[in-house]
Amino acid sequence: MIQTLLADAIARAVADAQAAGAVPHFEMPPVELSRPKVPEHGDWSSQIALAAAKRAGMKPRDLANEIAGRMAEMKEIAAVEVAGPGFLNFRLSHATLTGIVGEVQEAGANWGRSRTEPAERVQVEFVSANPTGPLHLGHGRWAVVGDAIATLLEATGHRVEREFYINDFGNQMQLFGESLRARYLQENGRDADVPEGGYQGAYMRELAQELLRERGAELADAGADVFREIGRDHMLTHQRAVLERIGVRFDVWFSETELHRAGDVTHGIEQVKQHGHVYEADGAVWLRTTDFGDDKDRVIVRESGEPTYFAADIAYYLSKKSRGFDRLIYLWGADHHGYVARVRAAIQCLGDDPGTVEFLIGQLVNLKRSGQPVRMSKRTGELVTFEELVDEVGSDATRYTLLRQLSIDTPLDFDIDLVVQRSQDNPVFYVQYAHARICSIIGYARDQGVESAPVANVDLERLSHPSELELVRKIGALPDVVATAGRMRAPHRLTNFAEELAGLFHAFYRDCRVVTDDGSLTQARLHLSISTKITLANVLAFLGVTAPERM
RNA sequence: GCGCCCGUAGCUCAGUGGACAGAGCGGCGGCCUUCUAAGCCGCGGGUCGGGGGUUCGAAUCCUCCCGGGCGCGCCA
Numbered sequence: 001m002i003q004t005l006l007a008d009a010i011a012r013a014v015a016d017a018q019a020a021g022a023v024p025h026f027e028m029p030p031v032e033l034s035r036p037k038v039p040e041h042g043d044w045s046s047q048i049a050l051a052a053a054k055r056a057g058m059k060p061r062d063l064a065n066e067i068a069g070r071m072a073e074m075k076e077i078a079a080v081e082v083a084g085p086g087f088l089n090f091r092l093s094h095a096t097l098t099g100i101v102g103e104v105q106e107a108g109a110n111w112g113r114s115r116t117e118p119a120e121r122v123q124v125e126f127v128s129a130n131p132t133g134p135l136h137l138g139h140g141r142w143a144v145v146g147d148a149i150a151t152l153l154e155a156t157g158h159r160v161e162r163e164f165y166i167n168d169f170g171n172q173m174q175l176f177g178e179s180l181r182a183r184y185l186q187e188n189g190r191d192a193d194v195p196e197g198g199y200q201g202a203y204m205r206e207l208a209q210e211l212l213r214e215r216g217a218e219l220a221d222a223g224a225d226v227f228r229e230i231g232r233d234h235m236l237t238h239q240r241a242v243l244e245r246i247g248v249r250f251d252v253w254f255s256e257t258e259l260h261r262a263g264d265v266t267h268g269i270e271q272v273k274q275h276g277h278v279y280e281a282d283g284a285v286w287l288r289t290t291d292f293g294d295d296k297d298r299v300i301v302r303e304s305g306e307p308t309y310f311a312a313d314i315a316y317y318l319s320k321k322s323r324g325f326d327r328l329i330y331l332w333g334a335d336h337h338g339y340v341a342r343v344r345a346a347i348q349c350l351g352d353d354p355g356t357v358e359f360l361i362g363q364l365v366n367l368k369r370s371g372q373p374v375r376m377s378k379r380t381g382e383l384v385t386f387e388e389l390v391d392e393v394g395s396d397a398t399r400y401t402l403l404r405q406l407s408i409d410t411p412l413d414f415d416i417d418l419v420v421q422r423s424q425d426n427p428v429f430y431v432q433y434a435h436a437r438i439c440s441i442i443g444y445a446r447d448q449g450v451e452s453a454p455v456a457n458v459d460l461e462r463l464s465h466p467s468e469l470e471l472v473r474k475i476g477a478l479p480d481v482v483a484t485a486g487r488m489r490a491p492h493r494l495t496n497f498a499e500e501l502a503g504l505f506h507a508f509y510r511d512c513r514v515v516t517d518d519g520s521l522t523q524a525r526l527h528l529s530i531s532t533k534i535t536l537a538n539v540l541a542f543l544g545v546t547a548p549e550r551m
Numbered sequence: 552g553c554g555c556c557c558g559u560a561g562c563u564c565a566g567u568g569g570a571c572a573g574a575g576c577g578g579c580g581g582c583c584u585u586c587u588a589a590g591c592c593g594c595g596g597g598u599c600g601g602g603g604g605u606u607c608g609a610a611u612c613c614u615c616c617c618g619g620g621c622g623c624g625c626c627a
Contacts, residue, residue, distance in 0.1 A: 036570080047569060050607075060607075084570050085607065130627070170627050256627090284625055295554070295623075302625040309627050337555055338622040363556070363620075404564090415563090426589090427575070433589045444586040484567070496565060499574075510591050529586095551589065 003033040003480065005076060006044055006090060013070035014052075022066050026055040035477060039466075042079070042089035043097065043473060049086040060086025097469060098460040098524075100476040104531035105455045112478040112538045115157035116486075122158050123320060124150045126331035127243070127250075128165035131235040132176040134203055135242055137365045137414060138333055140386035144402040144544070145362060146331045147248045148491035151542050156486040161251045161325075165316065168232050169256040170309065175199065177228025183208035184227065188217055203385075207234055242387045246395045247544045259315050265307045268315030269300055277349040287314075289345035298342050313339075314346050321352065328357045329489075337361045360489060365402075368415040392416060396545045400428035403543055404495040427499050428545060431536065434502035436551040437509065438533040445515045445526055452526050462524040467511040471504045471528060475535045482542065491543065498539045505532050 010031050017023040029051045036045045049064035056063050064082040071080050071090075079091040104111045126146025129139050150160045179198035186192055187208045194200055211219060211230065219226065236253070243249070259265055269285070272278060277288045278300075285301035287310075300311040320328050332339070340359045347354050367384060390398050393416065401414060404427065442452075463472065478497070485493040514525040537547040 032567090034567090034569090037573085038570080041570070045570090050569075053607085087570070167627060172627055282625080286625095299625045304625080306625085308625065310625095312627095334556075334621050336622085341554080361556075361621095429589050430575090433587080437587055437590080439587095441586045448586085488567070490567095492565080496574085503574090506590060509586080513586070515586055551587075 002076070002092065002096070002476070003044060006033055006046070007031040009071055009074060010046060010048055010067060010088070013067045016070050017066045023058065023063065024056055026052065026057075028052065029055075035473070036089065039470075041083065041087070042081070042091040044090045044092070046088045046090075047086075049082075049088060053086065064088050094461055094464075097472055097476075098463045100472050101460050101463070101524075101527050101531045102455045102458075104475055104534055105527070108534060109538065109541075111534055112482045112542070113155045113157075114479050114483050116483070117157075119157045119159065120326035121161075121324065122150075122153050122327045122329060123161045123163055123323070123325045124153070124329045124331065125163045125165055125320075127239075127248075128167060129239065130167045130172060130176075131232045131239065132172055132199060133201060133235065134385040134387060135239050136386055137367050137384065137389060140242075140246070140389065140398070141365050141402050142331050142333065142362060143243055143248045143386075144246060144399050145491060148403055148494075148543060149329070149331070149360075149486075149489050151544070152482065152486035152489075152491060152494075155482050155542055162249070163252040163254055164250040166236065166253060166255045166257075169260060169312065173228055173232065174224065176231060177224040177226075179204055180207060180211075180231040181222070181224050181227040184211055184219060187212050188220055190220070207231060210234065238387075242385075242390060245387075245390055246399055254316070254319070256312055256316070259312055259319065260307075264319060265312050265315040268318050269307060269311055271318065272300070272314055272346070272349055275349055275351050287346060287349055289342050289349065292345035292348040294341045294345040298346075310339075310342060310346070313343055314350075317343065317347060317357075318350070326356065329360060330358065331360045331362065334361055334363045358489075365414050389416070396432070397426060397428050399544050400431075400495065401426075403491050427495070429551070431495075431498045431502045431540065432545070432548050433551055434505045435533060435536045435540070435547045436549060438505065438529050438536070439549040441509075441514050441529055442526070442533070445522070448515055450515055450522060450526065452530060453523050455527050458523045458527050459520050460524050460527065462521045463528060465508075465512050467504070467508040468525070468528060471501075471508045471532060474501050474504050475531055478535055478539070494539055494543055498536065498543070501532070501536060501539070505529075505536075508532075 011028060014023065014028060018025050029048070031046060031048050033044045033046050036042060049060045049067060053060040053063050061082055064086045068080045068082050068088055071077065076093055076096045077090055078093040081089050081091075083089050107113075124146055126142045127135070127139050129135055135143070147162065150162050153160045175195060175198050179194045179200075182192040182194045182198070183204050187205075194204075211234075219230075240253075272287060277291055279286055279288060283303035284299045286297045287300050288297050290297050298310050299308050300314070301307050317328075330343075337359075340361065344354045344357070344359070347357060367389075393401075445452075463469065474497075481493060481497045485491060508528070512525060514522065514529060516522055540547045
């Protein structure tokens with residue numbers, strides 16, 4: 001890759017200058033290359049001279065000049081200049097630049113992927129909803145984001161497992177079972193009331209009707225826990241189906257109840273006791289999480305002898321740990337951020353390194369319709385489910401919108417009316433349109449009897465128009481963009497890239513006609529189009545969005 | 552009160568300590584006998600919430616203040 005080549009060359013130039021006595025010896029900071037915003041600053045730029053000037057005891061510009069003088073001969077570089085306070089600006093040779101078009105085609109579907117050393121085995125846990133109701137938009141956001149982060153990690157060379165933690169234990173589940181039983185009895189014409197604080201939503205009635213269709217009246221005498229189990233399974237099936245529809249698949253569905261049944265929670269409590277940090281007070285068992293920065297200590301076994309949810313969290317962590325991952329990523333909603341400190345503290349109470357565990361906290365989603373907030377409340381049943389949203393909006397637009405502009409730190413406004421519009425308000429179509437347009441051009445060329453020649457036989461150096469070269473530069477940036485997006489767990493960088501790339505393609509389309517009488521130019525532009533198509537398709541694939549051939 | 556997050560154009564938001572802070576939308580005005588007008592071009596628009604500090608250099612890091620979101624159970 002170009003930037004590693006340049007970085008190595010810079011390091012070598014510094015070493016040469018030191019050997020020649022032109023530059024004193026000093027410890028080199030890491031060499032970073034970036035793409036300047038303005039074309040006048042070249043294709044790649046490095047601030048190494050500014051960063052190292054102090055250590056070298058030289059003026060930045062002098063140091064930069066020493067480096068530049070030793071790199072001018074490189075065949076990949078057309079020019080290297082020192083600019084501003086001491087930036088090194090590199091302009092690639094025409095052959096190197098246009099050669100990117102060939103690189104892309106060689107890589108094909110792998111264009112944009114890279115390796116990270118060391119490669120890690122990573123688990124990403126996300127969504128992790130209660131099976132007491134349908135998924136809502138918040139869950140949908142985490143589903144899409146978690147999946148995209150997992151995909152990015154895979155694209156940068158890591159091995160990833162996606163896991164859904166099923167919160168199917170405790171009072172809420174019991175209440176859910178009782179509520180379902182009441183609805184079922186009502187459907188059978190019996191007298192029953194949904195308990196105080198129970199689940200009133202319309203979906204509970206539908207679920208009861210579903211049971212009636214499947215099982216008739218045979219459950220009339222069954223207890224709440226039977227309904228709890230059956231209801232749980234039905235809700236999970238529904239949740240899984242919606243997730244499938246937006247292309248999110250989990251490798252593991254992990255049940256909290258199973259954790260209890262297998263004795264792992266009890267075992268986990270024993271294990272944490274062995275590390276100290278545990279004491280008894282007020283009849284309960286506490287973990288001294290304040291030893292590791294938590295606000296207050298936390299109960300792990302209640303006065304009643306029941307383990308707390310937190311105890312299950314510890315057991316769950318131990319389960320993850322026992323499965324041998326190098327890194328654990330938890331993706332939680334903002335409403336759970338208060339738990340980060342205690343889980344992290346618990347990990348330290350177990351003597352483990354919290355550095356291998358990441359907690360990504362995402363902000364909430366405000367659903368709007370024509371600018372007006374849509375109220376969502378599970379209890380009253382007045383809610384827009386994620387499924388209804390996908391019905392109305394479609395998978396591509398849903399995914400894209402949820403991934404876009406998503407530093408997950410920012411609350412997201414999701415306006416249904418804007419998202420369903422097939423217009424400029426909706427960037428997903430802008431990007432998809434560029435892809436479809438390219439397909440159309442390739443089809444047109446074929447109709448004109450122009451088939452693309454093997455890229456090795458094409459004179460890519462015929463590409464010279466500014467719009468062509470800008471497009472090539474953008475295409476060449478994909479591996480770097482993917483690597484950064486993965487490292488920063490920031491999939492929205494890919495939507496930004498996709499929109500910029502689409503924009504540059506449209507500019508190219510405006511300025512440069514692909515199919516002309518000039519045979520070699522036609523081939524060069526056709527291959528530029530093909531490489532753009534590959535790049536767009538790969539980005540969209542990383543985002544889980546389709547790349548249509550026609551629109 | 553304490554903790555975490557946020558505050559960038561009228562709106563929604565990009566911006567990994569670097570060069571004059573960007574995009575889309577909205578507003579106005581142009582471009583289809585030529586490869587998809589779901590497109591392109593032009594015009595406007597900013598005390599990067601505010602004050603201090605660190606740095607050769609700050610929207611970015613530190614600190615205080617203002618404004619907003621979320622969280623602070625032996626619930627899950």
